[in-house]
Amino acid sequence: METLTETIWFSEKRKELMFLLLEGAKTSEEIENKMGVSWRSMMLPVKELKEMDLLLHKDTKYTLSSIGRLVTENAKPVSDIMGILDKNTDYWASRDLKTIPRGLCRKLGELGNFSLIEPELKDMFELPEKYVASISRSTHIMSVLSFFHPSYLSMFIEMASKGIEISILLTESVWERIKEDFQEQRDRLENIDNAHVFIYQHVSTPPAIVVTDVFLLLSIFNKEGRYDHRDILSFDASAMQWGKELFLHYAESSMKVI
Amino acid sequence: MRYSLTNIVWYSEKRKNILLLLKEGPRDIDRIKTSLNETSRSIMPQIKRLLQKKLIVQNGESYCLSEIGELIVDSIEPLLDTMRVIEENKEFWITRDLSFLPQHLFNRLGELGHYLLVEPDLNRMFELPREFKNNILKSKQVSSFISYVHPQIPSLYIELVDKGVHLSLFMTKTAFEKLKSEYPKEMKKILSSSGVELFLCNENIPLPTLAVTGWFTYLCFLNVEGRYDHWDIISFDESALLWGNELIEHYRSKSERIHFS
Known part of the structure; x- marks a missing residue:
């Protein structure tokens, strides 16, 4: 092995070991358990990483050297984002990612272990099942509604009336629709202290987001600018954090109306 | 067979270079060949793979990055920079104390970019490195952090003050005490100048010297044994200036400004 590129990417075991040690120093038993392999099969990767000065063996524990940590910290997000894009290449290739700020796009790996929900034709207008079950367990909700779905609105109102803190960000056109056809719901929102409504002041259409302390549901439009009923659902803490950052990004260019 | 992105991006130097080249903008096949010094025969199979993986798209004669292609390039660049910074002088980096x-x-x-390693010159061990001195005297604005006192530092500061350079001096309390007691006359002159700000850092940070000017960043690290072995770094890259300024800002938040009347 000569280069760092080879060291990191040419062996799954070396790479996974480096990522594992980002969490902190580990004994050989801990490495065996965490990686689900025998120590015997880790001896070569360990030796190779040591020879590349990326790994140190101190007392009974293995730990990344400082340059090992430096390289691994930079390789981890790359591996994560590649994992995400590999999982559903066609889905990601057809998304309009321009509306998501660059910094967050780069951290797409934080969506973690998500599932891509593609409803059958007959269920096209139902809310995803897992999502409905999860929202009732949430203690706060942030949502960007960039297309109108009557069930979302009534569900949010129901949740808000139970005292759950909820912030809804609407595009101008969704807001117009609500004012026109759902005056009653609008009035109800107005009367709930813990419900806040913002109007997005920008011409572009952001993806639809529902993020709570339990899950993230994300609907990114396709390149034609249409919602094609494919949603991302993730229960990973890093995904929820990512979703909140995205919500706050849009909230920055919004006006509070309720 | 479906290839993973790891395979596509890291298993072929050519494919990686095509992606990095297209980051600069769309290119037709002839320009790609010339830039990468390849032939059609050697490059076309790689272009095909990238097209299949949807990392690049073809518009008539020219190729450009797709959105996910851009995303991939964006995300690998910091890693490539990091690896290059390390691999150019691996021995140096292995032996540095970076824990502070x-x-x-x-x-x-990795943002130190295309830096130069300034080697110690045994005959000039007690002078400031030329690379540092020559360049700092051409600056209009200097922010520096020091935790150790080089004997030529006071006279350098005076020279800068005389040239009207704006100086933001950050130092540890120990360094300040030493300067005050050993170079009282010089310090008085420096600190009474209008273009000088002084900040004392509450923590003892094992960073001998950091200097950031409008056009270069200069760094002296300790080695892992806690000694200063006179290996320094200088970088003229824009990204290194931003990095250096952020480090200065970090120390500003740990420092107290000292006013002199």
């Missing part, structure tokens, strides 16, 4: 750096700036050491 705040996490986010440690992770971004």
Whole structure:
């Protein structure tokens, strides 16, 4: 092995070991358990990483050297984002990612272990099942509604009336629709202290987001600018954090109306 | 067979270079060949793979990055920079004490970019390195952090003050006490100048010297044994200036401004 590129990417075991040690120093038993392999099969990767000065063996524990940590910290997000894009290449290739700020796009790996929900034709207008079950367990909700779905609105109102803190960000056109056809719901929102409504002041259409302390549901439009009923659902803490950052990004260019 | 992105991006130097080239903008096949010094025969199979993986798209004669292609290039660049910074002088980096750096700036050491390693010159061990001295005297604005006192530092500061350079001096209390007691006359002159700000850092940070000017960043690290072995770094890259300024800002938040009347 000569280069760092080879060291990191040419062996799954070396790479996974480096990522594992980002969490902190580990004994050989801990490495065996965490990686689900025998120590015997880790001896070569360990030796190779040591020879590349990326790994140190101190007392009974293995730990990344400082340059090992430096390289691994930079390789981890790359591996994560590649994992995400590999999982559903066609889905990601057809998304309009321009509306998501660059910094967050780069951290797409934080969506973690998500599932891509593609409803059958007959269920096209139902809310995803897992999502409905999860929202009732949430203690706060942030949502960007960039297309109108009557069930979302009534569900949010129901949740808000139970005292759950909820912030809804609407595009101008969704807001117009609500004012026109759902005056009653609008009035109800107005009367709930813990419900806040913002109007997005920008011409572009952001993806639809529902993020709570339990899950993230994300609907990114396709390149034609249409919602094609494919949603991302993730229960990973890093995904929820990512979703909140995205919500706050849009909230920055919004006006509070309720 | 479906190839993973790891395979596509890292298993072929050519494919990686095509992606990096297209980051600069769309290119037709002839320009790609010339830039990468390849033939059609050697490059076309790689272009095909990238098209299949949807990392690049073809518009008539020219190729450009797709959105996910851009995303991939964006995300691999910091890693490539980091690896290059390390691989250019691996021995140096292995033996540095980097533990004092705040996490986010440690992770971004790749931003030092195309730096030069200034080697110790045994005959001039007690002078400031020429690379440092010559360049700093051409600056209009200097921010520096020091935790150790080089004997030529006071006279350098005076020279800068005389030239009207704006100086933001950050130092540890120990360094300040030493300067005050050993160079009282010089310090009085420096600190009474209008273009000088002084900040004392509450912590003892094992960073001998950091200097950031409008056009270069200069760094002296300790080695892992806690000694200064006169190996320094200078970088003229824009990204290194941003990095250096962030480190200065980090120390500003740990320092107290001292006013002199």
